[in-house]
Amino acid sequence: MSSPKKPSSSLQEKAGISPPEIINISAISQIQKNRRKQPSSQELIAGILDGNRTALSRAITLVESTNQEHAEKANEVIKGCLPNANKSIRIGITGVPGVGKSTFIEAFGTFLTQLGKKVAVLAVDPSSSLSHGSILGDKTRMEELVKDENAFIRPSASGDTLGGVARKTRESIILCEAAGYDTIIIETVGVGQSETAVHSMVDFFLLLKISGAGDELQGIKRGIMEMADAIVINKADGDNIKKANQAKLEFNRALHLFPPKKSNWQSKVTTCSAITKEGISDIWNTISDYVQMTNETGFFPEKRKEQNHFWMMETINEQLKLNFYNQPEIISQLEENKKAVQNDEISPFAAAQNLLKLYFSKSS
Incomplete structure (x- = not known):
């Protein structure tokens, strides 16, 4: 009588797939070579001008790198793209955490792409002062916009840059413009002095507010209110509509306490809901009116010139500081x-x- 068969162990190793007898060494070498190969400056420039998003992303990565070789290559790319830049509207969007910046930008960006615009969103995420890491979750929060073929979203860590603005956001704007994006949106961290830095690189500065948060009295304070070209009371939906309209009145009264802007533009206050899309078109109309008026008076191009001078000086200061500590x-x-x-x-x-x-x- 034969002995009973022992059950096989679940840890027993089974025969796998045998490797092919013939291995193409040449093909493997070619694949490895291509993986290591980085595109040249001219290849990146050509890709950006052709609207290639991969080339644009690679170029921005070079711009953000602290490697000296990368910096030299990035400068070549920027120089090659510069003649094709400066053909966009640059919009800065700020507001305290929780005001709904990402939700608003997705609704606003989607509205613009439906108008035939090409929208680039440069979102600056705060870096931890302890771990120096960032979540970079804007692509996750903007689920619909990130899938839009006419939109490009690039989250960047603020690092140790004063004001929470990514060190190379200014150069990233140039690259996005060269890639054909006619509307550049820069989202700030929403804390500290980031608003001042973003204000110095955009044409139109939009301040998001929410009603019922106890910040209506901030309307009588200077600083951020004076910089804003428009104040938008977000989350004006449901039971919050009445509060939003009341906040609109409060901010309108406060704006009359400020002296006229250099542009002679009177800041507007409006309400919107990023969820229902109510009021989004009015915001774009306000921005369009601003651009038209400031171009007619000559303020728009003059402001661009002043900003270029400012960022030249900032770059010199930054380079001197870096050189000193090294x-x-x-x-x-x-x-x-x-x-x-x-x-x-x-x-x-x-x-x-x-x-x-x-x-x-x-x-x-």
Whole structure:
């Protein structure tokens, strides 16, 4: 009598698929070579001018890189794209966290693409001061717009840039314009001084507000209110419509307390609902009126010139700062001076002067 068959173990290894007897070494080598190959500056420029989104994304990645070789290549790409830039309307959108910026931008962007516009959204996400990471979740929040063939969404980490604006957002605008996007939307972090930085790179600045949040009194304060070309009370739907209309009245009264803008444009206050799409078309009409008026008065092109000058100076300041902290002599002396300042052995101002004298002596 034969013994009973032992059940097979679930951990028993089964025969897999055998590799082919003939392996094309040449094909493998070619595939590996192509994977490592990076497009040249001219290839990226040609791709961007042809509206290739992959080329545009790669170019923006180069622009955002801190690698010196990447920076040189990025400058070549920007130079090649510059003659085809400056043909868009640049719109900055800001508001406190929770005001519904991403939802609004999706509704607004979708409305524009339906009008035949090509929309690029440069969204700046805040970086953690502890882990230095960012969620970069704008593509997730803008589910419909991200699938639109006439839209391009690029989330970027703010990093350590003052104001929460990505260090190279200005250059990214140029690349998007060269790729044929005629409407550039820049979403700010919505906290700190990011509004000031974004205001210096856009044509129209839109401030999103919500009613019932206790911030109507902010309307009588200067700063962000003076920069805004339009104030939009978002989430004006359902039971919130009455509150939104009341907030609109409050902000309209507050705007009359401010002196006239240099552009002579009177800031508008309106309500909208990003959910129901109510009021979205009115916002675009307001922006169109602004562009028409400022072009007729010559303010629009003049503002662009001032912004170019501003960003030239900002780039010089940034490069000087980067060069200062990367000097070997400064690196070695910085820690020593830091400890001396902390121990009250020298004043912060004297320590700074010592380091600057050292830097200029090595630079001369």
